Amino acid sequence: MKYTADTNLDRRPTSIVNKPPPCASVKLSHPTENVALGASPTQSSTDEGAAAEGANDGNSDNDFRHGSCSRTRKSKNPWWRVDLTESFNVSDVIITNRADCCSDQLQGAEIRIGDSLENEGNSNKLCGIADAVFGPKLIFICDGFIGRYVNVIIPGPDKILTLCEVEIFGSELEYLHGKGRLDTALMLWLYTAPQLS
Numbered sequence: 401m402k403y404t405a406d407t408n409l410d411r412r413p414t415s416i417v418n419k420p421p422p423c424a425s426v427k428l429s430h431p432t433e434n435v436a437l438g439a440s441p442t443q444s445s446t447d448e449g450a451a452a453e454g455a456n457d458g459n460s461d462n463d464f465r466h467g468s469c470s471r472t473r474k475s476k477n478p479w480w481r482v483d484l485t486e487s488f489n490v491s492d493v494i495i496t497n498r499a500d501c502c503s504d505q506l507q508g509a510e511i512r513i514g515d516s517l518e519n520e521g522n523s524n525k526l527c528g529i530a531d532a533v534f535g536p537k538l539i540f541i542c543d544g545f546i547g548r549y550v551n552v553i554i555p556g557p558d559k560i561l562t563l564c565e566v567e568i569f570g571s572e573l574e575y576l577h578g579k580g581r582l583d584t585a586l587m588l589w590l591y592t593a594p595q596l597s
């Protein structure tokens with residue numbers, strides 16, 4: 401299983417970022433950034449006006465009453481999905497659970513990642529299951545998962561899916577296999593090449 405309960409709320413590593421040299425006019429994107437920000441979300445139903453957008457609005461306020469969480473109606477197999485518009489190499493997914501009450505409702509939530517919309521994306525590859533919800537944040541390590549769609553689903557009847565934030569860290573495939581590598585090589589050359597007079 402690739403799920404861990406949260407321990408460090410500010411755990412995003414920064415050491416993996418290759419800080420661009422000051423000479424660079426070449427833009428090198430952060431190899432892992434929250435790609436859920438600005439992406440288009442949807443969910444199986446909406447309860448209490450808590451739209452899908454609450455789960456990726458960049459606000460991790462975990463008090464549902466403050467209006468920055470998504471929530472479905474009590475239903476069978478409720479799900480939330482975000483469309484990243486292109487496939488990303490996902491490294492990890494961090495869910496902020498609601499903390500004002502009902503945190504255990506997230507028990508059994510699954511993270512699924514892939515490029516298919518079959519079964520609303522809920523049949524895509526399984527990254528992890530929240531089978532022990534006891535922290536304010538749930539961290540799913542999904543290294544090696546590639547997909548355009550990231551789903552959170554709670555299988556079973558009479559479930560409510562509330563998500564105060566879903567952060568998805570990953571990098572463009574282009575970065576790994578093409579442009580990014582070229583940019584890096586160019587930057588290194590610019591940084592290390594002798595000054596031309």
Ligand SMILES: [Ca+2]
Pocket residue numbers: 454455456457458459460461468469563564565
């Ligand atoms: Ca939010």
